[in-house]
Amino acid sequence: MKQLRKWFAFGLATVVVLSLLLASCAPAATEVPTSVGPVVTDAPVVTESPTEPPVVEHTLTIAVSADIAGWDPVTSIYWLANEVIVNTHDTLVDYGPKTDANGNPVRDITNVVPNLAESFTDEGGKVFTFVLRPNAKFNNGDPVTAQAVKASFERVLSIPSLASWLLTDVAFVKTADQITVVDDATVKFTLADTNPIFLKVLAEMNMVIVNVAEIQAKGGATAEDQQKWASANPTGSGPYMLEKYEAGVELVLTANLNYWGEPPYYSKVVYKIVPDVQNRLLLLQNGDVDVVYEPPLKDYETLKANPDLSVYATPTFGTLFWWLPFNTPPWDKVELRQAIAHAIPYETIIKDVTYGYAAPALSWIPLGLEGHINASPYNYDLVKAAELLTTAGYPGGVGLPTITFYAKQGVPEEEQVAVYIQAELAKIGITMEIQPVALAAHSEKLASHEAGLFAFNFWIPYVPDPIYSEFWNFKFSESGCCNYGSFNDPSVDALIDKGLYELDPAIRNGYVEEVQRKVAAFVPSIPIYHPSWNVAMLKSIMGYSYYPDTLLRFGQLYGE
Amino acid sequence: MRIIIYTLKRLLLLIPILLGISIITFAITHIIPGDPLYILLSPYAKEDDIQNARVELGLDKPLYVQYGIYLNDLVHGDLGYAYRTRKPVLDDIKQRFPATFELTTLSLFLAVIVGVPLGVQAAVHRDTWFDHLVRIVSVGGVSIPIFWTGVVLIYILYYKLKIAPPPMGRMGIMDTPPDTITGMYIMDSILTKNWVALKVSLKYIALPAITLSFAMLAPIMRITRNSMLEVLNSNFVRTARSLGLSKRTVIYNDALRNALLPVVTSIGQILGWSLGGEVLVEVVFSWPGLGYYAVNSILNTDYAPVQGFVLLTAMIYVLVNLAVDLLYTVIDPRITY
Numbered sequence: 001m002k003q004l005r006k007w008f009a010f011g012l013a014t015v016v017v018l019s020l021l022l023a024s025c026a027p028a029a030t031e032v033p034t035s036v037g038p039v040v041t042d043a044p045v046v047t048e049s050p051t052e053p054p055v056v057e058h059t060l061t062i063a064v065s066a067d068i069a070g071w072d073p074v075t076s077i078y079w080l081a082n083e084v085i086v087n088t089h090d091t092l093v094d095y096g097p098k099t100d101a102n103g104n105p106v107r108d109i110t111n112v113v114p115n116l117a118e119s120f121t122d123e124g125g126k127v128f129t130f131v132l133r134p135n136a137k138f139n140n141g142d143p144v145t146a147q148a149v150k151a152s153f154e155r156v157l158s159i160p161s162l163a164s165w166l167l168t169d170v171a172f173v174k175t176a177d178q179i180t181v182v183d184d185a186t187v188k189f190t191l192a193d194t195n196p197i198f199l200k201v202l203a204e205m206n207m208v209i210v211n212v213a214e215i216q217a218k219g220g221a222t223a224e225d226q227q228k229w230a231s232a233n234p235t236g237s238g239p240y241m242l243e244k245y246e247a248g249v250e251l252v253l254t255a256n257l258n259y260w261g262e263p264p265y266y267s268k269v270v271y272k273i274v275p276d277v278q279n280r281l282l283l284l285q286n287g288d289v290d291v292v293y294e295p296p297l298k299d300y301e302t303l304k305a306n307p308d309l310s311v312y313a314t315p316t317f318g319t320l321f322w323w324l325p326f327n328t329p330p331w332d333k334v335e336l337r338q339a340i341a342h343a344i345p346y347e348t349i350i351k352d353v354t355y356g357y358a359a360p361a362l363s364w365i366p367l368g369l370e371g372h373i374n375a376s377p378y379n380y381d382l383v384k385a386a387e388l389l390t391t392a393g394y395p396g397g398v399g400l401p402t403i404t405f406y407a408k409q410g411v412p413e414e415e416q417v418a419v420y421i422q423a424e425l426a427k428i429g430i431t432m433e434i435q436p437v438a439l440a441a442h443s444e445k446l447a448s449h450e451a452g453l454f455a456f457n458f459w460i461p462y463v464p465d466p467i468y469s470e471f472w473n474f475k476f477s478e479s480g481c482c483n484y485g486s487f488n489d490p491s492v493d494a495l496i497d498k499g500l501y502e503l504d505p506a507i508r509n510g511y512v513e514e515v516q517r518k519v520a521a522f523v524p525s526i527p528i529y530h531p532s533w534n535v536a537m538l539k540s541i542m543g544y545s546y547y548p549d550t551l552l553r554f555g556q557l558y559g560e
Numbered sequence: 561m562r563i564i565i566y567t568l569k570r571l572l573l574l575i576p577i578l579l580g581i582s583i584i585t586f587a588i589t590h591i592i593p594g595d596p597l598y599i600l601l602s603p604y605a606k607e608d609d610i611q612n613a614r615v616e617l618g619l620d621k622p623l624y625v626q627y628g629i630y631l632n633d634l635v636h637g638d639l640g641y642a643y644r645t646r647k648p649v650l651d652d653i654k655q656r657f658p659a660t661f662e663l664t665t666l667s668l669f670l671a672v673i674v675g676v677p678l679g680v681q682a683a684v685h686r687d688t689w690f691d692h693l694v695r696i697v698s699v700g701g702v703s704i705p706i707f708w709t710g711v712v713l714i715y716i717l718y719y720k721l722k723i724a725p726p727p728m729g730r731m732g733i734m735d736t737p738p739d740t741i742t743g744m745y746i747m748d749s750i751l752t753k754n755w756v757a758l759k760v761s762l763k764y765i766a767l768p769a770i771t772l773s774f775a776m777l778a779p780i781m782r783i784t785r786n787s788m789l790e791v792l793n794s795n796f797v798r799t800a801r802s803l804g805l806s807k808r809t810v811i812y813n814d815a816l817r818n819a820l821l822p823v824v825t826s827i828g829q830i831l832g833w834s835l836g837g838e839v840l841v842e843v844v845f846s847w848p849g850l851g852y853y854a855v856n857s858i859l860n861t862d863y864a865p866v867q868g869f870v871l872l873t874a875m876i877y878v879l880v881n882l883a884v885d886l887l888y889t890v891i892d893p894r895i896t897y
Binding site: 069165289 | 645
């Protein structure tokens with residue numbers, strides 16, 4: 001009896017463990033991974049036309065740090081998701097290629113070229129007509145017609161988002177009536193006013209064309225359901241389509257057999273999630289992955305010395321801004337903000353924190369955008385900084401409150417920059433405490449324009465235009481991105497508003513310059529540096545070109 | 561019969577435990593600074609958009625009302641929606657739990673089959689060089705950070721010697737996983753007789769399992785050794801030896817059985833702790849398990865996955881301890897419930 005009871009107890013213990021196991025880990029075979037679209041086999045296949053699979057399977061593998069989800073172009077906010085979007089969809093127009101002063105392959109932001117549109121005309125900066133490519137198809141085989149393009153933009157207008165705001169307030173397409181279907185292949189936009197950057201907005205990733213008919217047919221009855229479906233199912237006409245997504249593991253793109261352009265060299269692109277950055281580098285150096293984004297800058301020279309790797313460090317239009325609480329006493333005294341600006345060791349930070357892979361910020365608009373001037377008079381000068389403190393009535397910093405600087409957790413460079421600044425401020429008598437905060441808390445402090453806030457914000461304009469940058473950073477706004485101190489100068493607002501409409505480049509650049517001068521005098525924020533965008537890949541991969549949005553276009557890459 | 565009633569009682573106790581944990585987790589995740597809406601929405605969102613989303617998601621309601629809604633969803637099997645992965649939390653957990661469970665159980669198995677015999681031998685050969693070696697290994701297992709062990713193994717075996725597979729998760733890019741039954745690749749490979757997948761799975765799990773088992777090994781060895789020392793000095797062992805029983809029989813049949821109770825307790829605790837997600841091993845080996853998922857969710861202030869993860873971990877911990885308590889009656893017949 002005792003023996004029986006013993007085995008019964010043992011059995012019960014086993015059942016508890018097994019039931020726990022089975023109850024918790026029995027996903028149906030069809031649930032994971034999510035598969036979308038037709039599956040392309042790995043076997044080599046033969047092709048004679050662009051509508052058939054490429055001749056040989058080439059796989060491009062990219063090691064990335066985190067999950068990639070949410071591919072609805074209208075609502076996407078994650079950088080990697082944006083990269084999936086630009087490779088699975090098309091914009092009507094794109095930027096042409098060029099080589100920058102350092103020999104880096106980049107896009108020419110002054111040369112907008114046709115893309116999904118075969119051609120376009122610009123009538124006085126107010127009426128734009130696009131003729132679509134006759135062979136353009138969505139990845140499900142539906143033709144890309146003028147009606148489909150109009151429906152795609154109507155969808156953008158219907159979902160409150162950055163994309164809809166871009167369309168209405170920056171591109172001046174306020175209602176769907178402004179988009180006219182001329183014929184099946186021709187679509188016309190009549191803007192509410194003249195617009196010098198309409199084409200640049202259309203080249204932006206949020207403006208890719210989606211297949212609304214497919215979203216409505218498969219996405220469910222409600223708009224909310226359709227939005228959820230669209231965020232998991234790219235429906236574009238781009239060179240790639242989503243084959244598989246397994247959260248936390250990998251995402252696989254395969255060549256779109258319906259693509260209107262040249263079939264991509266890489267018939268498969270695999271994102272592997274490798275959280276540890278050093279592992280990503282080891283995988284690249286051993287040839288197990290092909291591309292790694294943003295390798296640690298300290299390892300950059302080692303990677304450059306590796307004959308098997310190509311490393312690209314391209315200057316960006318991004319800026320690390322330090323926002324100051326100019327509405328909160330005593331920091332409302334401009335001399336105090338100027339003193340802080342003079343106490344920042346810009347060159348040392350670029351040398352020690354970014355290992356030289358950043359450009360000094362000479363203004364609030366980066367070099368390379370039209371209208372940039374060297375507007376910042378704030379070089380590193382502690383004597384000048386001390387004098388300004390005295391002028392402000394705080395000689396030696398006596399009587400000034402301690403600055404609490406909020407550093408975003410998970411971005412070590414920003415914390416390092418803060419440490420360098422902290423040390424220099426101490427030399428002129430200003431005490432600064434660095435308080436790390438979680439991403440959400442940091443975002444909340446910025447977006448709510450918290451009073452008395454000292455914090456960094458990294459800004460990169462997806463629409464590479466100076467007025468666009470000035471609009472976001474310096475036009476008055478009580479909340480949200482990116483005028484985080486609610487900087488309010490009506491004359492600046494007027495210049496920005498005029499710049500949004502002005503077609504004459506010289507006049508427009510004049511507005512851009514004037515805004516920079518006004519901002520430089522007031523110092524609502526301090527530009528610290530413009531970082532470079534860094535990519536390391538195997539030497540055998542050719543065709544890399546830097547885009548202002550930093551997203552890689554896989555269709556342009558090819559093997560040696 | 562009594563054991564069934566005991567088991568049912570313990571299972572019923574799960575309800576107040578989980579209820580209490582859900583209240584604590586819910587409160588903590590909602591009190592910590594940082595509004596998740598500022599991450600969920602575009603950074604370009606205006607205050608109005610934030611307020612609208614708050615109302616839409618019910619985050620404007622009092623905390624107790626939000627908890628009531630959460631609890632109601634919970635009893636209907638809805639753990640909420642993970643904004644980071646854009647999937648229901650339950651789906652995410654279903655997908656990731658098998659990876660964590662497989663790694664943990666294999667590591668524990670390795671730690672037990674190595675740790676218990678070593679602990680026994682260390683006790684039998686007390687104060688010899690072997691005992692000292694076991695103690696050094698034991699101290700190393702406790703004091704060496706687990707991620708460091710993983711990084712060193714990857715550097716030497718993968719990067720330098722190229723004999724280990726890349727630290728890219730459960731399989732290589734070109735490998736095909738077995739058909740899903742349990743979600744555990746080794747188990748599924750065996751069940752579907754997919755020997756190729758079995759070989760690949762074992763290859764990929766080897767380094768993370770060795771890394772994790774090294775950390776588990778130390779407490780198991782140490783407790784086995786100490787427990788055995790106590791038992792070996794007891795009267796019944798001396799009596800058994802004096803009756804002429806062989807040393808091996810006395811050690812493994814009599815002494816070890818009596819020394820096993822604290823060892824089993826510690827194994828239960830280690831299993832519960834590890835199933836909670838050995839985050840560092842998962843990060844280092846890109847292992848798509850629950851631990852890394854939970855940490856990512858915490859960093860992104862994604863409430864629902866964190867709550868779901870904590871509830872699951874608590875349930876596992878309680879069930880594992882129940883299983884350990886039931887095992888006591890097998891190991892020591894004097895114990896009854």
